[in-house]
Amino acid sequence: MYVTSLEKTEGEASGEKAKKISDMLKERLPVPGGFVISREGFELFLKKNNLEERIAKALESLDVDDYRRLEEVSSEIKEMFLASQIPESLKNEILEGYDSFLIRKEAKSVGGAALDFIRAGRDNIYVSVRISAVTSADSSFPGLFDTFLNVSGQKGLFEAMKLAWASLYSQRAIYYRNKKGIPNESLGGILIQRMIDSEKSGVILSERGSVVIEGSWGLGTSLAYGLVSPDRYSLDGYSGDIRDKKIGKKVWMYRRDSISSKTVKESVTREKIGEQLLDEREIAKIFELYKRVSDHYGQDQIVEWAIERGRAYLLQVRSSPESKENEFEEEEGECLEGFAISNGFGKGPVRMITNTGDFERIGNGDVIVTKVLSPELIPFLGKAEGMISEYGGTGSSVSLICKEMGVPCASEIDVSQFSENQMVSVNGTKGEVWFLKEIETPGFGGDLGIGRLEGVNATEVKLNFDLSMPFDFEKNVDGIGLLTSDGVFANQNPLYLAKTTPEELLDILMGMEPIARNLYPKTVWYRNYSSVGDEVNPILGARGVRKSLEDPEMLKCEIETIKRLYSKGLNNVGILLSFVSSVSEFRAAKQFIPFSLKLGVEISIPSTALEIESFCKEGLNLVSINLPELTQLTLGVDRGNANVSHLYSESNPAVMKLIESVVRVCKHYNVETSVSLDRYDPNVIEKLVNIGVNSVSLDPEYAEEAKSLVSRTEKRIILEKLRDKGDFEIVY
Numbered sequence: 001m002y003v004t005s006l007e008k009t010e011g012e013a014s015g016e017k018a019k020k021i022s023d024m025l026k027e028r029l030p031v032p033g034g035f036v037i038s039r040e041g042f043e044l045f046l047k048k049n050n051l052e053e054r055i056a057k058a059l060e061s062l063d064v065d066d067y068r069r070l071e072e073v074s075s076e077i078k079e080m081f082l083a084s085q086i087p088e089s090l091k092n093e094i095l096e097g098y099d100s101f102l103i104r105k106e107a108k109s110v111g112g113a114a115l116d117f118i119r120a121g122r123d124n125i126y127v128s129v130r131i132s133a134v135t136s137a138d139s140s141f142p143g144l145f146d147t148f149l150n151v152s153g154q155k156g157l158f159e160a161m162k163l164a165w166a167s168l169y170s171q172r173a174i175y176y177r178n179k180k181g182i183p184n185e186s187l188g189g190i191l192i193q194r195m196i197d198s199e200k201s202g203v204i205l206s207e208r209g210s211v212v213i214e215g216s217w218g219l220g221t222s223l224a225y226g227l228v229s230p231d232r233y234s235l236d237g238y239s240g241d242i243r244d245k246k247i248g249k250k251v252w253m254y255r256r257d258s259i260s261s262k263t264v265k266e267s268v269t270r271e272k273i274g275e276q277l278l279d280e281r282e283i284a285k286i287f288e289l290y291k292r293v294s295d296h297y298g299q300d301q302i303v304e305w306a307i308e309r310g311r312a313y314l315l316q317v318r319s320s321p322e323s324k325e326n327e328f329e330e331e332e333g334e335c336l337e338g339f340a341i342s343n344g345f346g347k348g349p350v351r352m353i354t355n356t357g358d359f360e361r362i363g364n365g366d367v368i369v370t371k372v373l374s375p376e377l378i379p380f381l382g383k384a385e386g387m388i389s390e391y392g393g394t395g396s397s398v399s400l401i402c403k404e405m406g407v408p409c410a411s412e413i414d415v416s417q418f419s420e421n422q423m424v425s426v427n428g429t430k431g432e433v434w435f436l437k438e439i440e441t442p443g444f445g446g447d448l449g450i451g452r453l454e455g456v457n458a459t460e461v462k463l464n465f466d467l468s469m470p471f472d473f474e475k476n477v478d479g480i481g482l483l484t485s486d487g488v489f490a491n492q493n494p495l496y497l498a499k500t501t502p503e504e505l506l507d508i509l510m511g512m513e514p515i516a517r518n519l520y521p522k523t524v525w526y527r528n529y530s531s532v533g534d535e536v537n538p539i540l541g542a543r544g545v546r547k548s549l550e551d552p553e554m555l556k557c558e559i560e561t562i563k564r565l566y567s568k569g570l571n572n573v574g575i576l577l578s579f580v581s582s583v584s585e586f587r588a589a590k591q592f593i594p595f596s597l598k599l600g601v602e603i604s605i606p607s608t609a610l611e612i613e614s615f616c617k618e619g620l621n622l623v624s625i626n627l628p629e630l631t632q633l634t635l636g637v638d639r640g641n642a643n644v645s646h647l648y649s650e651s652n653p654a655v656m657k658l659i660e661s662v663v664r665v666c667k668h669y670n671v672e673t674s675v676s677l678d679r680y681d682p683n684v685i686e687k688l689v690n691i692g693v694n695s696v697s698l699d700p701e702y703a704e705e706a707k708s709l710v711s712r713t714e715k716r717i718i719l720e721k722l723r724d725k726g727d728f729e730i731v732y
Helices: 016-026 039-048 051-059 067-082 088-102 105-110 112-121 153-169 171-180 280-297 356-361 375-380 397-405 494-500 502-509 512-519 545-550 553-567 583-590 606-610 612-618 627-635 653-668 682-691 700-725
Strands: 003-005 034-037 127-133 148-151 188-194 200-207 210-217 231-235 242-246 252-256 263-267 301-308 311-319 335-337 339-342 345-353 367-370 386-389 409-411 423-427 432-435 460-466 480-484 524-527 573-577 598-603 622-626 672-676 695-698
Touching: 003 088, 016 127, 016 188, 016 280, 016 311, 034 088, 039 051, 039 088, 039 188, 051 067, 067 153, 067 171, 067 356, 067 375, 088 153, 088 188, 127 153, 148 153, 148 252, 153 171, 153 188, 171 375, 200 280, 210 280, 231 280, 280 301, 280 311, 339 386, 339 397, 345 356, 345 386, 356 375, 367 375, 375 397, 386 423, 397 409, 409 423, 460 700, 480 512, 480 672, 480 695, 494 502, 494 553, 502 553, 512 524, 512 553, 524 598, 524 622, 545 553, 545 583, 553 573, 573 622, 583 612, 598 606, 606 612, 606 627, 606 653, 612 622, 612 653, 622 627, 622 653, 627 653, 653 672, 653 682, 682 695, 682 700, 695 700
Parallel strands: 345 367, 367 386, 386 409, 460 480, 460 695, 480 524, 524 573, 573 598, 598 622, 622 672, 672 695
Antiparallel strands: 003 034, 034 188, 127 148, 127 188, 200 210, 200 301, 210 231, 231 242, 252 263, 301 311, 335 432, 339 409, 345 423, 423 432
16 A cells, blocks of 8 residues: 555654654644655655666766756756656555545445546645655754645646655755765655645744744745744743734735636735734634644644634644754944844855845855745755845744754844845844944045935835825835736726726726825826736736727726826826837827826837837837846746746846846937836846936835945945046045
8 A cells, every 4th residue: 555544644654744744633633634645655656667777877976066967957857757657556546545535435435427427526626745754853854845735636636746756856855965964765755635725824833942933824835935024922831821922024925826726926915014913812722732742742843833714723743953053252343133043153255145046156154145045045055154034934944954954044134234245244043143344435535425425326216006005105215116006906897997987997096196296296107007807828918008909998097097187286197008019009009198198118028128219219208127027028937837937037137138228228318217126136126226227116115125225336336437447545
């Protein structure tokens, strides 16, 4: 037998994860049911497809510190798995286990066509597919293998299984085993459980004398990947009384999409980012479950929990890794206080990591500074003296690996305050970062001083905003670079309103008025409605100007709204035509727009960028570059597709060359250029400032960070130019 139900799982054959979940089921704890494919089932799969020798040959003489070669070998092995077939005998056992989700045991006695009919009608059950590895006392494999959520149907199940097995040879898994001295032949089972579609999820663990609950919205992926600063509740280890709590910045969440049924990543609404996640009843329930687990094992555990429809579930139990300590040194100078993630002390030069393209720059002795604690960084922890992150909690995969490997780590620190090669020390035990050498700004001879530029940026920082969002920011922003209405129409069809009750639509769109009035005379750029509806491929569908020209009633209402604002003296609002692919489309749309209105065009398509001179000759005030869309369409990469998302890079040279050529042409025609980003990426922003864009536009929460970074970058550019000219004297 290669497949057993969770209730009957015992011994090492199914791996530590499955064994502990089986224990919890036997203790009558709330654990989603399922079944396990044993390591013998994996051995059968390898043998039938002759994979053992091929994998061994691929791994032969591999230097795991050679990141590119490690990436190539891992990809080669993954392709081997995808091209292989699951043996029929194993398939039959798996389907029998899968049927237990769909059909009660007594219904199976029906048999034949009737059973097939029942099975077909219930083939929408969702399961999670995870590796259950055989672990050791000091090796728990956190975050090394891929987890597949919301898997449905037999075909989807078998595909997820092969991908899960392949992840035993992911870059981070190969690297981890090498550094821990674990043979690559180590095997594990596969754990398949009913999917918990959680509204809230997180971990609970013992940390520095307290029991700590960390949590965020949606599925636990955002916490595991270090994408959020979770809510953190510190409890008394005996009574469960709340000692302290900290509400985090829960900016991202994963959930099941109601249309595609796939797991999607989305930004959290502004009001929920800082909203308290758990109430006292939920905290007490999670603590109670944790105590039952820890009492069962006689020692502290790390327990993953989830809440679905008000009910708490346990999803995983693992032993707590022992934090390794090293000698602590007191420092002098400026100190940044964050959150302690992994104990220890380290010092070295800063290595700024903003995307996978920066990985190869990580050298021995570097301190990695990153926005999120991404598991993709695991293959570089052997080189690092420490890690500093803006987001991420103690329950993230990288946090647990840092503890095992003795890498000091601090999070919840504004990473925009660091610069490349800056010397810092990290006290992971206290969550502190010290600047080891203060960088002094040189003085200048003559009448030019950097101090005169304080607070004045040539590159403006504007906001991305939606009419559905609360208007609560200060006037000191440089305007709105991208104002959308998609969110305000989440529950109604504006195209229908435009045709049936246009005055109702105009009333909604007049929500622009308080924004324009508050920011006057700074410009507010409104992008025409760009929703795609039920397109098969949204990014390439009938949207933006394409849709507006097919059904111009919506565009007419948007233009009428801006005309009404102008009549009230608010002539600081412009209209931004979205997803324009040709000059002919632009000309056709211009026919609806009075000459007096500010007019801009959004670039999402490479062809528009390459033909930008023709657009400039037609007459416009702004060229706004939609960086995420331009990147995807330039590189041919859907960043939401896990199979290719690693190829997505907004700083890719091809993308930057397109932007540089657009800026050069626009300067010649005296047209303003702006770039809208949906995330804060210091590397990209620095490149854009160097290129010479007039402004960047980001979500409000990143505006201050971006302003600070722009200011530092512009000062550096001036310094470099002055040094090249030799027009100043350095005063130390």
